[in-house]
Amino acid sequence: MAKTPDVFEYNESSIKSLDWREHIRLRPGMYIGKLGDGSAKDDGIYVLVKEVVDNCIDEHMMGYGKNIDITITDSKVTVRDYGRGIPLGKVVDVVSKINTGAKYDSGAFQKSVGLNGVGTKAVNALSNYFKVQAFRDGQTKLAEFKKGVLTADPKPGKSDEKNGTLVVFEPDNAMFKNYHFIPEYLDDLMWNYAFLNAGLVINYNGNKFFSKEGLLDLLRQKTEPEELRYPIIHFKGNDIEVALTHGNQYGEEYYSFVNGQNTTQGGTHLAAFREGVVKAVRDYYKKDFDAADIRASIIGAIAIRVQEPVFESQTKTKLGSISTSPEGGVTIKNFVGEFVSKELEIYLHKNPIIAEALLKRIMQSERERKEIAGIKKLANERAKKANLHNRKLRDCRFHLDEKHEKGQDSMIFITEGDSASGSITKSRNVEIQAVFSLRGKPLNCYGLTKKVVYENEEFNLLQHALNIEDGMDGLRYDKVIIATDADVDGMHIRLLLMTFFLQFFPDLVKAGHVFILETPLFRVRNKKETIYCYSEEEKQAAVKKLGSKPEITRFKGLGEISPDEFGKFIGENIRLQPVLLHKDSHLQKVLEFYMGKNTPNRQEFIIGNLRIELDKVENTKEEEIVEES
Template structure:
């Protein structure tokens, strides 16, 4: 066969630094997203700038960082040493330039590869950096990584430090919006890991006196803790542990050099192993690992010399060495936990007693479940051969080496028509569909036994692969896709109840969403607008001349697959399901699914205001 494509010198081209980042942003900041997910690119941009300011604090320079986000504009100001004035432009626009290549200056830094602020610069429609030191200042302004303006002042009254202002580029981040809840959580983690650091965010102050102990206390209801938090610290390690009275699953918050490793890694695996070994040795009993760790709520933070992460966004540690003359990560954590947790349990027999009773209770429950679990697995094995509930995708969250793993999504739908529309229009690489048969069971206040007895829940648990641990979760985004009516709202509540009851950390870690679907289509012969509210419908009518055709969608099943692709593609609109820090899971479940029908009815009616408004308008 004749080869038609010519391959000459003309085919070879070199991209400059900013072109490369803009062409392949996923390599640098993971997925793009619109801000509805905590791991969307716009938050990685904020984090990359913040990492530099936090590293200044770690080096003993500057105790306060000011962060402001107003609309799309982000401002981060620190009072560190300031970038050397002659290098202000180079540091934010030249690859392989930065202070962190000098290990003497930044021994245990996060951003060792010197790419962070360059990526922010290249991916911003506006980027300004200002540095003040020694009574002088230097500033540079960029657009899409191109230098537009530069200024240098021989005299300034500004306090020393660095100020970065940027606006993420809408050409890359479509229809994005910063959610302050995600930014606040990120900032809290920074202060938990850097005691003495104050971060001011839009006027709110973040500060921590007790490190990881504060993290567990702020994220969990005190009344649900089985015993006071065990808080232990060493030179390059800090841990905090308690057990929940009601939670079924394990919960870990893990960090390396101040970086939140949401995907865990070698340090988290070593920590889980060390807890089991220490507790077995302390009680002199070979407890099952799952019984020891059931209901555990914990956090671990370590500092490593020049850490190796499994992705540019640094969510999973790959390093096995601590660095220098220290032992491996595994033996370092095992030795620390083995010594200090053992000492703590010897000195606090009341805590040791509560812990042992919790482990024995977990053992009893596991044995009670083992028979029904075996039956459920056999049933699932048989039904999997014919199971049409799950239409899987090709890329999953655990595929560390695949670029799009953070886009992996499972849509949970109701009814065959809606499932069919999503299945036909989805991206088969990253989007899977799980089809419900009518309304799921209300599992409020039920035991884990129901997950195995109820075929639908058992298959959903198997599809997500979360029976043993959250570490094996197959999809980064779990999206409830139901109609915007009373029945659809009820199904949402029943599914949220299932996750709150048995897998609350899916919600705590920001994996659960509600799919927004359009209520109207407004079009003429030239243009089509999909509208999610009355206001959007009015705006669309005003944009289109004459009398446009208006279609009202009453259910997902009415939307054709050809149209559905617009709502689950790059313009997908998701509402994250978030936990209020002030409300416990038990209180939430009691409100939504307890015996308070009038309150719940009022909630559903208030949240269906758009739907009811439409009904009134149509009358």
């Protein structure tokens, strides 16, 4: 009798060797984090852009090139710097051979972002088309690739172009399905580069991005002067720059950077910055204030430059704890903490008026905390009991705050009513997708104090489900997704939820964690094919494609979509619309306009826009009648 082969047998044939290109395409998460479709600011297509621009920034940091030209269309990215240019003999190697690059030579790049020499190789391997061209001392060399494979033998030639490097790439649409660049994310990226490199000019899609005063300019852009309790404090040292102020919003808001990299998940330097602020305040006022009262409503930014930083992943969003500064092996924690506490205390001694304003803000936070202490305790006890049998929450297995790779993709759907919750609950991925069910329309909390979060059972349970009571550090889900019907009631609930987040947890929105779930409005099908359409335009295209009078179904609510169908809309092809705050938006004015007392201006706005939407609806109805007849 023949022996049944053991599918789990481990022998020589089990060992596989992949070349650099195959490995990157097989395990892209190791190099660029998640793939995504561009709806989240840390999706892979933005990492590809960063990897290329980071190299230009590194050249600028070394003193070469004051301008970078960037053009980004729907599918193509073009980046041209005016640095030294890649040495012509290594043009192919630096974008196609792992462990090849100048970043290993600490003399060539002292404090660069990319230290492992992998970045442009990942961009090359994950692009349908990739071109690199170096210009150096009147000579040039160009190489072109397709998915990491060299398509033609590069030959050197003469050029009258300025020294530097040109990179053009088109992300692979087979890897990044349905991808699209969101302009606001790219604008933020370019502004961050400008703020961190004072004097650098970035020409992006015809717009100039330039900063004269670094992090001071950053906080000026992110705040409204009338909402600040005192002018922005700004100081710089060797390899460190800090800016901070206090506003009137709830929570803490930080922007942190290492060697020009936006560390969106913080890390050692940000923790040290927060501790340094607390120490300076306590030392100056000679009073042991609660750390939460000192940091309540703070808006801060910190940027440091270190040799060979240790990040917790290739995407470099969190600085590890073992990095050291160049100051003779001093830890990052001590380097940052001592600088911030010392400089801030000196500043407060020199500026007693600002010190007085800061004290008033701290005392106000202390009063507010004590006022809600009693109800907060009762509310937390109720939430603890509810969590044992919380019918509102259908949780998932892995969470963002846990050290597990799957937790990075976790999401929670906030739904209205049992029917919609039921469809999502039955079709969701239980490992990474949770569901929180609303009872009905939540309270309009605009203008109310945080006391309402504890008094309102639904808000309190939602706050505990997200684990954001004490800040974003404990956030349990990477994406908080509002999933409501696309009707008047659904839109109202959507507005009420966004008001809740913007009023009490604005940093959740500003950090890019809040999204709107897009579900199809129409299903167009014949006997051979079914197409789901998210707009009138997509419906018309589907009708044209299928021809001969296909069946058209209009989805009026999430509850009408069967669980089997719903699974297709929340899987790998999920469509999400991020909730974004435009850099020119005044948060309190926006909330007041939409959610405050009814005003003639708002009435005019609603009536004007309603007429447009009604016209669309009437046109749609007429077209459906014609199609049915």
